[in-house]
Amino acid sequence: MPMPRRAAQVFTAVLLAASTVTALSHTAAAADTLGSAAAGKGRYFGAAVAANHLGESAYAGTLDREFNQVTPENEMKWDATEGSRNTFTFGNADQIVSHAQTQNMKVRGHTLVWHSQLPSWVSGLGATDLRSAMNNHITQVMQHYKGKIYAWDVVNEAYQDGSSGALRSSPFADKLGSGFIEEAFRTARSVDASAKLCYNDYNTDGVNAKSNAVYAMVKDFKSRGVPIDCVGFQSHFNSASPVPSDYQANLQRFTDLGVDVQITELDIEGSGTAQANNYSNVVKACLAVTRCTGLTVWGITDKYSWRSSGTPLLFDSNYGKKPAYDAALAALGGSGTGGGGDGGGGNPGGNGSCTVSFTRTSDWNDGYNGEVVVKAGSAPINGWTVTLTFTPPQKVASLWNGTPSWDSSGNVMTVRAASYNGSLAAGASTSFGFTAVKNGNNSTPTLGTCTAS
Ligand code: G3I
Helix, strand or coil, X not given: CCCCHHHHHHHHHHHHHHHHHHHHCCCCCCCCCHHHHHHHCCCEEEEEECHHHCXXXXXXXXXXXXXCEEEECCCCCHHXXXXXXXXXXXXXXXXXXXXXHHCCCEEEEEEEECCCCCCHHHHCCCHHHHHHHHHHHHHHHHHHCCXXXXXXXXXXXXXXXXXXXXXXXXXXXXXHCCHHHHHHHHHHHHHCCCCEEEEEECCCCCCXXXXXXXXXXXXXXXXXXXXXXXXXXXXXXXXXXXXXXXXXXXXXXXXXXXXXXXXXXXXXXXCHHHHHHHHHHHHHHHHHCCCEEEEEECCCEHHHCCCHHHCCCCECCCCCECHHHHHHHHHCCCCCCCCCCCCCCCCCCCCCCEEEEEEEEEEECCEEEEEEEEEECCCCECCEEEEEECCCCCEEEEEECEEEEECCCCCEEEEEECCCCCCECCCCEEEEEEEEECXXXXXXXXXXXXXXX
16 A cells, blocks of 8 residues: 555655765765864864754764854843843853863854844843943853863844944944944953953955954054954855955954954855855855854854755755855865765756745635745756745645745744655656645745755
8 A cells, every 4th residue: 555645754854864874974084074174174164053953863963073162143242141140051051162172173152242142131221331231241152161162252233234333232232332342342341261252243244344444453452451362254145244254364363463263143145056156155265264264154053054945054944055155165175075974855956947836725723725836947856945934924735846944033934845745857856845834824934045955
């Protein structure tokens, strides 16, 4: 008797999970992983990590195999560590730090003073109270992790985008004035004299008004003896914000001021060769700057990226190595075997494309069925991935002819081909379908672009 479709899907998922685990049990020789290759160049290669994924064997296995530095993605932020005044919660961040210690990974502390993910009680304070709350927060968090953190993002994203070169409006800037940055760094040094103290920002990757403002601040701090050791360049890139042509020169001019620099939150939206070239260029820029001491990618797998639909990371949602991985490893001087570990169905280096369309095929009181048609472009493809974003509290009850996974919010569903419908001839189509439960919300999900492999 043929296996029922639902059971077959579960069976396929179990088989895929098993093959992933098998791939991960391979013990890597020197310089065939990102971390070991970077170490060969006197650098680290790290990833942002979320505590709630550490129990997933493929996630932890990929982390432990490839990376030698971690940054907690959210767990050390103010809202996570001091949601109520002077009550500190370190459980999730401790989990990441312990994991890192058992694996001999460096930890970047992210972040002490930031306008975002700031509890509302902080924003409501008057100046005197805010100053003491800021210094207390820095002190308590740094003391808890003293000796375990190689570098802290003491202040994050303090400057405005655009041409003003001014500080952005925040409770800190608005109530304490520009001196809050200096005060934060001085407090940090008084708590832990060994940890490196960094300023971290985005859109500062090339020479522009914003990076000029940060540059002027660092120059001023160095000239007056304000303790600052490093500057982090987040490096979140996409087509609207590409890798700047003066990236290396910008890193170099900061190190010339006497600070280290790091690439702290690297991700580059895209796929295939274009994404691979961008990763290669970023890695090469860091290696060309003596005091660029390491790189951190902002996540391990596209599945859990903060912008998952842009597939910006080095591992696909099945933990397969992407062309970008091979390019980053090669730029580090590593000697990977290429491809591999993608759980089947992948075709690293494939250059086909695909398009998608969505139809809501039937509706009833509290549910609907949707169908997504995937069509190969003018070249054959061996796999495809599509993202759909649902409006909560809608939930997907079942899915057929595809393999789903969800982001941590539970609202973004990434579907990759089932074992039998990934290979499409040029111009050929296939489809997958799902049943969604409305839970009182009748919205149609937003369909992302199709990524071919
Ligand atoms: O954990 C809750 C979950 O319980 C809830 O159901 C869900 C509903 O939205 O939210 C979940 O929290 C989310 C959290 O990520 C964990 O996934 C927050 O809403 C969401 O705002 C948060 O986003 C983080 C973002 O910073 C916040 O500004 C991203 O994960 C994180 O990658 C991102 O990281 C920042 C760096 O810290 C600074 N530089 C930019 C970078 C990218 O935005």
